[in-house]
Amino acid sequence: MHKESFNRYSLLLDCTARRVKQYAQVQFNLGNYGVTVDQWAVLKNLNNTANISQKELAKLCGKDQPTLTRILDLLVKKGFVERTIHKNDRRSFIVQLSEEGRNKVSELEPNVREIRMKAWENLDENDFEDLQRILNTIYKNLELNNND
Amino acid sequence: MHKESFNRYSLLLDCTARRVKQYAQVQFNLGNYGVTVDQWAVLKNLNNTANISQKELAKLCGKDQPTLTRILDLLVKKGFVERTIHKNDRRSFIVQLSEEGRNKVSELEPNVREIRMKAWENLDENDFEDLQRILNTIYKNLELNNND
DNA sequence: TAGCAATAATTAGTGTGACAAATATATAAG
DNA sequence: CTTATATATTTGTCACACTAATTATTGCTA
Numbered sequence: 246m247h248k249e250s251f252n253r254y255s256l257l258l259d260c261t262a263r264r265v266k267q268y269a270q271v272q273f274n275l276g277n278y279g280v281t282v283d284q285w286a287v288l289k290n291l292n293n294t295a296n297i298s299q300k301e302l303a304k305l306c307g308k309d310q311p312t313l314t315r316i317l318d319l320l321v322k323k324g325f326v327e328r329t330i331h332k333n334d335r336r337s338f339i340v341q342l343s344e345e346g347r348n349k350v351s352e353l354e355p356n357v358r359e360i361r362m363k364a365w366e367n368l369d370e371n372d373f374e375d376l377q378r379i380l381n382t383i384y385k386n387l388e389l390n391n392n393d
Numbered sequence: 394m395h396k397e398s399f400n401r402y403s404l405l406l407d408c409t410a411r412r413v414k415q416y417a418q419v420q421f422n423l424g425n426y427g428v429t430v431d432q433w434a435v436l437k438n439l440n441n442t443a444n445i446s447q448k449e450l451a452k453l454c455g456k457d458q459p460t461l462t463r464i465l466d467l468l469v470k471k472g473f474v475e476r477t478i479h480k481n482d483r484r485s486f487i488v489q490l491s492e493e494g495r496n497k498v499s500e501l502e503p504n505v506r507e508i509r510m511k512a513w514e515n516l517d518e519n520d521f522e523d524l525q526r527i528l529n530t531i532y533k534n535l536e537l538n539n540n541d
Numbered sequence: 542t543a544g545c546a547a548t549a550a551t552t553a554g555t556g557t558g559a560c561a562a563a564t565a566t567a568t569a570a571g
Numbered sequence: 572c573t574t575a576t577a578t579a580t581t582t583g584t585c586a587c588a589c590t591a592a593t594t595a596t597t598g599c600t601a
Contacts, residue, residue, distance in 0.1 A: 251509040254521065255413050256434065260455040261528040262410035265403055267559070268535040274560095283587065286404060300549060307408040312587060314551060319586085336549040336596045361399040366534045368527060373402065375523045379516060380409040386514045387416040415589070422590090431557065448579060460558060462581060467556085484566045484579040 265364050272360045278353055279323070283308070285357060287316050288325060291342050292350045298337045325349055413512050420508045426501055427471070431456075433505060435464050436473060439490050440498045446485045473497055 269282045280288065290305045291297070297305075303313040317340065320326040325346035328338040342350065365373070417430045428436065438453045439445070445453075451461040465488065468474040473494035476486040490498065513521070 248506045248510065250521070251506070251513050252437070254524065255417070255509055255512065256455060257525065257528050258406075258410045258413060261532050262406045263455075263558075264532055264535050265406060269403070270559080281586065289400070298549075307404065307411075308587085309589065310550070311552080311589075315587075331549095334549080334597070336594095338550075358396045358400065361403055362396065364403065364531050364534050365399050367530050372523070372527050372530075373398070375520070376402065376527050377405065379520050379524050380405050382515050382520075383512050384409050384412055386512050387412050411588075418589080429556065446579075456557090457559070458580065459560085459582080463557080479579095482567070482579080486580080 268364065269357075269360050276356060278356075280320075280325075280349070280353075284316055284320055285353070287313070287320060288342065288346060288350050289354075291326065291340060292347065295341050296339050297341075298331065299340055300337070302340055320346070416512065417505075417508050424504060426504075428468075428473075428497070428501075432464055432468055433501070435461070435468060436490065436494060436498050437502075437505075439474065439488065440495065443489050444487050445489075446479065447488055448485070450488055468494070 266282055273280065273282060273285070278285070286306050287302070287308075290302060294302075294305065299313055299317065300310060303310050306313065308316070317326060317328070321328060325343055327341055327343050329341070331337045331339050368376075414430055421428065421430060421433070426433070434454050435450070438450060442450075442453065447461055447465065448458060451458050454461065456464070465474060465476070469476060473491055475489055475491050477489070479485045479487050516524075
């Protein structure tokens with residue numbers, strides 16, 4: 246095992262993830278979906294889990310809070326999302342899809358599924374399981390309070 | 394196989410890749426390395442392959458040309474890289490490490506190896522092979538002229 | 542209840558990524 | 572030689588990631 250390999254693996258992971266995202270974005274653009282891939286991820290999570298704070302939503306989406314704030318700004322401007330002030334805690338917002346937002350999700354959902362499938366051709370069940378396991382292991386290896 | 398899974402896999406891939414990069418960047422910052430992870434990748438490639446055009450370097454690094462231009466601007470400003478005009482083609486530059494750049498690479502190289510290893514703990518040879526194969530398959534699935 | 546630490550969200554600043562358009566130079570076709 | 576086309580690089584614009592700092596609010600504590 247050459248230590249140098251780990252550098253290569255890291256870069257391969259980086260490039261592949263970017264490619265997957267970019268491919269999806271290109272398809273989104275071709276179909277004039279009107280949202281970016283990251284914005285879609287937020288809409289999708291909001292559709293599954295309603296009435297949630299930005300902090301919780303950020304965690305669900307795997308994004309940090311400043312990033313989520315800006316994505317929500319854009320989604321609100323587009324009319325897909327509404328912020329309402331939390332009754333008991335005026336520091337936080339409750340975020341939810343608007344009527345338009347819900348329509349957008351149902352409209353795009355099947356198309357997005359098709360797009361997403363493309364990346365996973367020529368792979369089988371075992372590959373999916375291995376990949377999940379490996380990526381989860383990597384993720385845990387880098388957990389914050391894991392300093393040795 | 395639920396079609397919905399592919400969406401999850403895509404997001405897991407995205408999150409994991411970002412985590413790997415972010416972990417490395419935090420370590421770089423703690424050590425005051427004076428470069429970002431992406432800038433390091435460029436320095437490393439330049440160290441391996443000297444006297445190369447920006448276009449070729451971009452390909453090696455897996456970045457597009459505008460992005461590479463901007464990273465090089467920063468590295469030139471920091472004094473690690475020099476651009477010299479190509480003798481036979483004045484459109485292009487030959488890019489190379491400066492003395493300082495070479496020193497930087499030898500200084501950081503062992504530390505970066507250590508940092509990179511962290512992500513790959515608790516995985517074995519088979520996992521590395523599987524991961525490489527799977528990621529390469531995904532990459533190929535999304536190759537540009539592949540409009541099924 | 543006054544003061545203070547913790548928390549939710551935002552803002553600011555820098556770097557990166559993708560794409561399109563602009564610039565400068567090279568090469569090919571006539 | 573001139574025009575057309577191709578290529579290398581740069582610039583501009585928008586979106587996202589991460590950090591640090593700021594604002595508003597909450598809840599604890601003395």
